[in-house]
Amino acid sequence: MSFAKLSVSALAIATISATASYARDNVQVAGSSTVLPYAAIVAEAFGENFDFPTPVVESGGSSAGLKRFCEGVGANTIDIANASRAIRSGEVEACAEAGVTDIIEVRIGYDGIVFASQLTGPAFTAFEPSDWFNALATQVLVDGEIVDNPHQQWADFNSDLPAVDIAAFIPGTKHGTREVFEEKVLLQGCEDTGAMKAMMDGGMSEDDAEGACMAVRTDGKSVDIDGDYTETLARIDSNAEGVGVFGLAFYENNTDKLKVATMSGVAPSTETISTGEYPVSRPLFFYIKKAHIGVIPGLKEFAEFFVSDEIAGGSGPLAEYGLVSDPELGDTQKMVADEQVMDASM
């Protein structure tokens, strides 16, 4: 009867384990895949130098991370959500409904978005937002008229760019990076070329015009990459004429394969991004559940360690990896130390 005994005991174990309450002793982090490498570096250093266990860091995207963050309070929910954008008011409400009310917002620094192509490929060395708008928008302004995008080659609208077919690899719509790309490049280019004004003169409302400006053509000239930057790199590798959108940190790790282009005449680097000269950047955040501080061992220590000068400062390992350190890091450190929560009325 060993099988019967075995199955009974296995079932018993399953039930016991399902009802057992347990205390978690490691910090649990989830969220943006852009923040993941930084969080992993910090978690590693934290585990090495403190007597707390190394935090567990999951990826999955900003929205997914914040959704799990807002599931409630308790050891079976995450303590920290990483995000490559600020939390939305809808998410704050969802959090509040589930009982997650006191949220500490921590800005860890800035991330630059760069435009790079194959090292030995055509000379894509200088872009303007208008170039990207002209290359990728569904509708562009040609000779004072709004027409369906007729451009086949980069040189069609800017003779300084190489005369090769347009092949752009941009982040898919689920990425936080896409939002920044649309707002800071496409919309900007739309305004610069006068297309936005022409659209509004043509009777569109401002919102509709903005939407039309950020609509990306679907004829295959622009390819959405839903995976990671490694996928964009693989596409660029096999397509000499392709241009891709990358994070600065990713580019810095692959300078032997990629060459980066300037945007509005500014080359991307941690310096130009921190001064704000380079236009396409965004802040990176993580959010802490205040209710978990003091319950999950090491949570506050981890957060303080994350924003400490030796980690997130200008010469720390995060900056070395490609994070643009925050000039107002001191304020953030104070905020974390004081456990200052976000204004609930936002």
Add this chain to the structure above:
Amino acid sequence: MTDLSAGGVPAARPKSSLLTEDARTKKRNAAERRFKNYGLTAVLLGVAALIMLLISILGNGLSAFQQTYVTLQVELPAETLDKEGNRNRDEMAKVSTFGYSPLIGAAMERAVAEAGIETELAADEQGDIISREAAAQLRNFVLANPEVVGETIEFEFLANGRIDGYLKDRVNRESAALDKNVSPAQLDLTDALQEEGILEKRFNWAFLTMPDASGQRPEAAGLGVAIMGSLYMMLIVLGLALPIGVAASIYLEEFAPKNRITDIIEVNISNLAAVPSIVFGILGLAIFINFAGLPQSAPIVGGLVLTLMTLPTIIIATRASLKSVPPSIRDAALGVGASKMQSVFHHVLPLAAPGILTGTIIGLAQALGETAPLLLIGMVAFVREYPSGPPEGFFDPASALPVQIYNWTQRSDPAFVERASGAIIVLLIFLVSMNALAIFLRRRFERRW
């Protein structure tokens, strides 16, 4: 036959012989040859795809089993590492890894000077040849052996990923000139150190035992936690899916009445086998984590989810092997007075066991390679702590082999491509040996009737 000839003048049939092919025979034979060729092409295509896959994986991944190490004499000054002089672990733990890095840099500089190697590199650039993991390695060693403080010890460090890449032909002088993380001068120094025997490349056990490492330390990343996590999950799957699956199959096959309800159950089990595995992940998140309150990222939840996924496979295989036991065995047992249960457990089950084991092993192999359901229960994560021993370890965070591969393919440092392919090789070895075991058991114990 006679009727035919009686029907009139027989048509002037062309003279034919079995030895000479006529047009229709030729056509039929040609069709057969063509079909054989199609089949052969299909097989060759499959084999070619497999060979290409293997070449690409082995080509990229075999180097992951080799690693570059640097052996240095490190001075461990008591005044910086143990200010109180008590050799007390807790006091010494206050010195962070940032306090140990300069010691390694100094040791490197001294080694270069002692070997008489001329280099124009600054001290910190020389130190960059060593992995960023080194300070942590040294600190852990010192904390574990406080008596070495104040002495000079010989210590083996990992070399930086780019230097390791240079010895594996992934990095060369042209790419180094363009790379911000390594310079050609550092490669020159590497060559010199290798000649002196300070730096060497050899087999990398650490790849199988070390935990994952962050994007800055590809050289230190290993599969230790992932292998443990996968092992724990397989133990749970085996411990739950086998008894439950076998009990369900025996009941359905031997005891249950054949009626509409059992038919519905049967159809649903087959349907369950075809459900996409991500669905089980969603179920696991809802039931095991949100409802039952089990921890995230833990092998217990992963194991339970994979159990649900493997159950149909095991039930189908078990029922098939129970069915293949001839009814005469059951009848004979019942005939000599055995109860139904005795006939099943004493006679039918032992005969069906090889088939059940084969099905279980194949189900386990399938579960071992599964990533999608683990995505939602938090196992696709950066985990550096080894889970403790079972059973508590089932509740500690862990990673899994396929998840580790997925994670590494997303890292920006090109050295992780090698690690990911190396992990694929390890996973393939596990899968092949499990399948080989299944075949062996079948060959060895299966009885044909």
